[in-house]
Amino acid sequence: MKDQRRFLLVLRRMDVGGIEQATQTLAEALADVGHEVHVLVLKGSSRRRLSSNVHVHHLDVDRASRRGTGLAQHLLDRLVLSPLIKGSGFVWRGKRCTRVFSAFVAELEATHGDFDMILIRGQGAFENLWAFDDPRAWRVVEAITGRFADSRRGRWLTRVLYRDKQVISVSHGVEQALNTYLETRDVPLAAHEVIYNAVPTGKLERLACAPISPTLPRPYLVHVGRLVPVKNQARLLRAFDLAIQQGLDHDLAIIGDGSQRSALEALAGELSLEGRVHFLGHQANPYPWVKHADALVLSSDFEGLGVVLIEALALNTPCIACDVPGGISEVLIDEQRRLLCVPDDQALADTMLDAVQHPLEVKPEWLKRFSEDSVVQQLLEITDRSSSHRRQRKFPDASTH
Template sequence: MPSDSKRILLVIRRLGLGGIEQATITLANALHHADHDVHLLVLKDTPQQSPAPGVTVHCQPFERQARKTPKGLALHLVGRTLLKAVLPGSGFVWQGLAVTPLFERFLAEQEAAHGAFDMILIRGQGAFELLWPFDDKRCWQMVEAVVGDYEGRQTQPRWLIRKLFDAKRVICVSQGLADGLSEHLAARDIALERCEVIHNAVPLERVRTLSEQADEPIPDTPFLLHVARLVPEKNPTLLIEAYHKAVEDGLDTPLLIIGEGSEQAKLDALVKRLGLEERVQFLGRKANPYPWMAKASALVLSSNFEGLGLVLIESLALGTQCIATDVPGGIREVLVDDQARLIAAPNAQDLAAKMQEALDQPVTVRPQWAERFSEDAVVPRFLRLIEPNAA
């Protein structure tokens, strides 16, 4: 490793196939390719994807290990029985008290054998909750989802929010998230030590390369495309209702949907009830959705919130215009300039209108809209936080 190489530990609860997991893999790979010593710690389950060779992966099921200790088992049983009823939502507090010592022991062993880490990044609330007592000036919590009160969601009591965020050093993946988090914490008299905004990186060249590797025929005729998990937070019901409204108003371009999830049966029934079987096609999950994204007339995103919106950046990297709902998070940081005119109010009528507008008056995508999120643009911002005088 070069003399200026840094040792960096990324911590995530699970390494599945979602957006946070993909962003973590991208960052780990980018740091490794920049000649840094990168370690990825997975706290639960078998990883479903792997980073580049050279990134060291540690799988440590600390939750399960903790329950094998007297203290951990006692906290688990008391938390699951008495405290679950008396203090709803507090389960992570007792888990964290048992898990964090195991993490600290792992960290000490690694550093004794290989040298100190220069930065520790804990990604996602699931990992925050398991490691909330951990206190180290090298540590940053990465906030990647909207925090706060919205859509009628019940927020946690103040004392639980304090456990997660009070006096912590936080990196938010969009300014929208940072603003929402700041407002949420200020209303509860909770103060962060520091808050930085660093967008997630996207491997733009990899996305472009994969877009040229179609393994099945893709229509040459115009189509709208939705790429997301079919889960409530992505609000695919709004997508179908808006598309139906657009069809009633004269739109004749088909809608293709890539993704799987808990809403599939509900969406199938809705498509049939609205008589859209010939116009809406569910393609399931695709390991490589990029050839479809490159050929789409527009990508449509109907989420209730987006931490940043990685699929929007990927779409822009392929020259495909985007339609998205104006919701909490980072949508307006991704869709800028002329592309911002295709941001819709989060209702069926306005989203339908933006579908038609995209087809009638398409946006010409500018390369710089995606380049802002390249690995080369993002990685140095993390490294600057390691500098001794960074403030």
């Protein structure tokens, strides 16, 4: 490939969450158009099988940083510095981890050549590698997590994590939230871009052709997501119960697992929803259920972007969601906005009824912003600008002297 670039994508774990899915999609999209792509997992083994044209590496930077003299530093950090300054554990750990990471990057580049861009995704990776200072490095922010108090200590911790970093937010909603948070703590960024996560439409369509097992006895709505507080599936269950009382003749399939599963199953029992709500647990391939649902329902209190909404639209399944901070309102545009509701049980119930009584036709143009081609092109434009700036700094115009 004439204009081949070399990318390194870094994340803490490679499990089944949204960050991991977005990383895999991006890595494979870049590799499929001829770029050289490396993925580095900082903790544990990968639970995902990436395409053979993506180079996958594993390096537990925290464990590796404790070897030799690093062990004494680790003990000092853990027993003295971290207890002395609450919340500062990542500061000391990050210094050690960054040394290990920098050495690993140097080894990779000695073998494969220099990287054009290094993308670090997720709070865990940010904290472990906060001290990595390289003009090719960008932090990809999916949500504003780990916020520190607006205090002297909190402002210092925020500066450590974000000051003069280059950041890519996955939605304008995340961009606005991050800017507001940093402005209140007087922490500047070096650069801030917005690039949506990509969705591999063709791949999803193939996966969605698999048979559904178990099948459901009625037409149904579907929810896909981790069963954790921020997803607020309790609101979903209460709203579904209200919708049934108002005449909804659908079941609800809940795909996903997490810390709230037992509580949610108990709530479904309290609402007498046995036989109408189906907890299907984690499914490696949820897309057949999404494809055949009459609508996907999202009840979250926050979504950085809401990739599950885009995936549903790619399968021609309309989406119902609460209009909450983040990127949901950037995904559900135009006619879809009537299926956005305030985060309220009754409003969500009313919107479920509206969705099944007045089906919405999904338009292909709603997906163009989230195509792999679009996202890859935006990343290439950033690498072009960054490399141009580096050359200008290295070889300044003689006329300016």
